[in-house]
Amino acid sequence: MRRFKIIARSQGLAYSPKSFLRLASGLGTVFVCALTVPAIAQDSPESDQTVAQENYGFDEIVVTATRSSESLSRVAASITAVSEDDLGAGKVQDVASLASSIPNLSVGDQFGVNRIFIRGIGLTSIDLGADGGVAFLQDGAQIARPAAQLSGFYDLQQVEVLRGPQGTLYGRGATAGAINLITKKPTAELDGYVRATYGNYNNVGLEAAVGGPISGEKVMVRIAGKYENRDGYGVNEFTGKDIDDRNAYAFRGTLLLAPSDDVEMLLSGEYFHENDSNYAFHYFGATVAPENALGSILGGETLFTAAAANGTTANIRNIYSDQEPLNRREGYSFTGSIEYTPGDWSIKSISSYHNFERFNRDDLDASNVNMFGQNNYDESSESYSQEFVANYQGERFDAIFGAMYFKEDLLGSVRVPLTNLGLLFMLPADTFNDQNYLQQGKVSIDAYGLYGQGSYAFTDQLKVTLGGRFSHEKRRGTGTFEFLGVVPTDKAASWDAFTPTLTVNYQANDDTLIYGSVTRGFKSGVINVGSQNDVIDPEYVWSYEIGLKTTSSDNRLQANLAAFYMDYTNLQVGFVDATSVVTTINAASARNYGIEAELRAKPVDGLTLELFGTYLNAKYTEFQSGDYRQGFAVVDLSGKRLSNAPEFSFRVAADYDIPLSMPGTLNLRGEVNWQDRVYFTEFNNADATQGAYALLNAGLRYTADDDRWSAELWGRNLTNELVLTNNIITAPLYSSVRVGSVAPPRTYGVTVGINF
Numbered sequence: 192m193r194r195f196k197i198i199a200r201s202q203g204l205a206y207s208p209k210s211f212l213r214l215a216s217g218l219g220t221v222f223v224c225a226l227t228v229p230a231i232a233q234d235s236p237e238s239d240q241t242v243a244q245e246n247y248g249f250d251e252i253v254v255t256a257t258r259s260s261e262s263l264s265r266v267a268a269s270i271t272a273v274s275e276d277d278l279g280a281g282k283v284q285d286v287a288s289l290a291s292s293i294p295n296l297s298v299g300d301q302f303g304v305n306r307i308f309i310r311g312i313g314l315t316s317i318d319l320g321a322d323g324g325v326a327f328l329q330d331g332a333q334i335a336r337p338a339a340q341l342s343g344f345y346d347l348q349q350v351e352v353l354r355g356p357q358g359t360l361y362g363r364g365a366t367a368g369a370i371n372l373i374t375k376k377p378t379a380e381l382d383g384y385v386r387a388t389y390g391n392y393n394n395v396g397l398e399a400a401v402g403g404p405i406s407g408e409k410v411m412v413r414i415a416g417k418y419e420n421r422d423g424y425g426v427n428e429f430t431g432k433d434i435d436d437r438n439a440y441a442f443r444g445t446l447l448l449a450p451s452d453d454v455e456m457l458l459s460g461e462y463f464h465e466n467d468s469n470y471a472f473h474y475f476g477a478t479v480a481p482e483n484a485l486g487s488i489l490g491g492e493t494l495f496t497a498a499a500a501n502g503t504t505a506n507i508r509n510i511y512s513d514q515e516p517l518n519r520r521e522g523y524s525f526t527g528s529i530e531y532t533p534g535d536w537s538i539k540s541i542s543s544y545h546n547f548e549r550f551n552r553d554d555l556d557a558s559n560v561n562m563f564g565q566n567n568y569d570e571s572s573e574s575y576s577q578e579f580v581a582n583y584q585g586e587r588f589d590a591i592f593g594a595m596y597f598k599e600d601l602l603g604s605v606r607v608p609l610t611n612l613g614l615l616f617m618l619p620a621d622t623f624n625d626q627n628y629l630q631q632g633k634v635s636i637d638a639y640g641l642y643g644q645g646s647y648a649f650t651d652q653l654k655v656t657l658g659g660r661f662s663h664e665k666r667r668g669t670g671t672f673e674f675l676g677v678v679p680t681d682k683a684a685s686w687d688a689f690t691p692t693l694t695v696n697y698q699a700n701d702d703t704l705i706y707g708s709v710t711r712g713f714k715s716g717v718i719n720v721g722s723q724n725d726v727i728d729p730e731y732v733w734s735y736e737i738g739l740k741t742t743s744s745d746n747r748l749q750a751n752l753a754a755f756y757m758d759y760t761n762l763q764v765g766f767v768d769a770t771s772v773v774t775t776i777n778a779a780s781a782r783n784y785g786i787e788a789e790l791r792a793k794p795v796d797g798l799t800l801e802l803f804g805t806y807l808n809a810k811y812t813e814f815q816s817g818d819y820r821q822g823f824a825v826v827d828l829s830g831k832r833l834s835n836a837p838e839f840s841f842r843v844a845a846d847y848d849i850p851l852s853m854p855g856t857l858n859l860r861g862e863v864n865w866q867d868r869v870y871f872t873e874f875n876n877a878d879a880t881q882g883a884y885a886l887l888n889a890g891l892r893y894t895a896d897d898d899r900w901s902a903e904l905w906g907r908n909l910t911n912e913l914v915l916t917n918n919i920i921t922a923p924l925y926s927s928v929r930v931g932s933v934a935p936p937r938t939y940g941v942t943v944g945i946n947f
């Protein structure tokens with residue numbers, strides 16, 4: 192399903208939501224008026240419009256995120272599926288752009304680490320080895336490292352996003368939800384495609400796939416790959432070199448064996464490589480000290496002081512640094528599954544191996560002199576997972592049983608050479624030049640889970656689902672912490688958790704589902720690599736949700752509504768403490784509640800409209816921590832909003848097939864995405880926030896009558912809004928300056944595709 196995306200003009204970081212609300216009101220009026228057109232037409236049963244209505248309703252979407260194949264409209268949970276038509280250049284093209292299609296989801300990178308938040312819960316820790324609150328999978332196999340989750344968006348069939356804790360079916364690390372990328376599988380007919388893209392910033396992209404039979408329907412194969420190369424979105428003004436550029440490629444091979452009607456075996460292998468200056472630390476200014484307090488020690492300049500000296504305004508898409516951002520990452524993986532489907536049963540084994548390595552370098556002091564700020568990250572992860580899932584489907588009783596094992600060895604280091612640190616102690620500048628701030632070591636993780644879930648239909652309308660999962664996780668860390676002295680950091684811990692779920696769903700009629708659920712979620716405790724941190728306790732959540740899913744009888748109108756309340760205990764929060772050491776602690780408690788509404792409509796032939804709106808109230812209820820703006824005095828943070836938790840967000844989208852007098856289809860799509868203010872720290876300070884903003888994405892596509900080729904002109908962030916996606920308050924050693932990441936600027940291009 193394609194989209195047409197429209198937007199109001201935002202005024203940068205100071206954008207006021209009033210203009211957007213006026214626009215949304217106007218678009219909502221148009222939306223409602225459009226819906227009345229077919230209703231009026233239905234008054235005349237003999238009209239051509241009535242006949243046409245039978246043919247252009249929404250197709251049924253089948254999802255597998257609930258560990259079985261179900262119709263999306265019959266799943267008693269908040270789940271959104273992004274289809275193949277919505278993926279690709281100019282659309283949902285990576286993890287970050289998922290936020291444009293999923294209610295209550297936001298994404299921001301941090302030093303090349305994927306930070307996904309659902310309903311205000313996600314990855315807040317900045318330490319090496321931290322885990323997020325969203326389970327991330329590809330073809331049902333977990334990708335554990337957040338930095339390794341940024342590479343798989345190509346040749347996908349569908350992306351499924353479950354919102355809310357998934358403690359029973361996914362267990363560890365799913366306190367906010369789960370995302371599953373589903374790759375395209377080989378078919379018994381030869382097919383494939385080639386898509387070539389050229390855009391601004393000399394963006395060159397190539398994606399291609401080919402697959403088909405080797406031996407009829409018994410042996411099939413598919414090969415896919417993607418190449419991306421573009422100039423930087425910014426420059427290092429001190430050296431003149433590009434930053435936030437991209438030079439990456441990936442490829443995947445898949446083999447499908449079907450020796451009999453009830454046995455299917457699938458094996459895939461994937462490789463990814465990137466070497467560029469992506470994921471730069473951008474400097475946003477000072478917090479507790481004058482802007483040039485640190486740079487003046489060695490006579491250095493920052494982006495802001497250099498701009499002031501030239502009589503210009505600092506462009507925070509650029510940096511001004513003696514250190515070039517470096518981004519080197521490589522990974523490969525293998526996933527194998529065997530599915531046996533005798534009678535009413537389906538028994539499946541999923542095995543997966545992932546190997547991932549990365550090196551990132553950035554400049555913590557954000558200046559053009561070497562002031563103990565060269566920040567080097569090394570991360571190497573090797574993981575293996577095995578899961579068995581059995582599904583039974585009877586006339587009134589359905590059941591899922593599963594067992595999983597996960598093992599990961601994570602090695603890494605965070606190294607900051609203490610070059611020129613002596614100046615801070617009134618000593619010769621090179622006194623500590625041969626020393627480092629250094630966290631290094633290894634963390635080994637062993638986890639297993641046993642789960643079961645059964646559903647019984649008491650009547651044709653009423654079904655009750657009851658399930659539970661037992662999880663065990665053990666972590667052992669070995670290593671050292673060095674900062675003007677060396678301290679061993681060896682520690683070990685293990686945790687057990689039981690996470691039950693109860694769901695009641697009432698099928699009022701063929702088109703309307705009403706449900707309510709209670710679920711417990713569990714996120715394992717943490718031992719970070721080479722960290723002085725005490726062992727961090729697990730976080731838990733109880734989630735309560737009620738929902739409504741309804742469609743019109745002709746499937747031209749679909750509406751989903753969900754209301755939820757989540758009660759968190761020991762929420763894991765990371766920051767830099769008063770001693771300039773990265774620290775993670777447990778907030779005592781937090782609670783989130785909100786509403787999500789989604790509406791899709793096809794009021795007339797060729798026109799698709801979409802709308803979603805969310806309200807989220809996510810706040811700490813009991814939490815005390817040291818505030819960097821008050822000399823790290825302990826303050827009460829009760830009532831403060833959680834990070835990356837906008838109170839309101841909206842999306843309005845439309846997609847229209849323009850009638851042509853020639854063969855082929857011309858499609859116009861566009862969307863408005865508006866997000867309320869978010870804070871990036873638990874203190875909700877004005878120096879770590881992103882104001883409300885709106886983004887416009889649009890595209891115009893021609894598709895040949897036989898669907899053999901297409902050409903599309905597309906653009907994203909067409910009003911060129913400057914949006915912060917992350918903001919870290921650095922160590923007091925660097926005067927607690929602000930660094931972080933920014934979203935891409937205006938991008939546009941042309942994509943030509945050939946199908947065969």
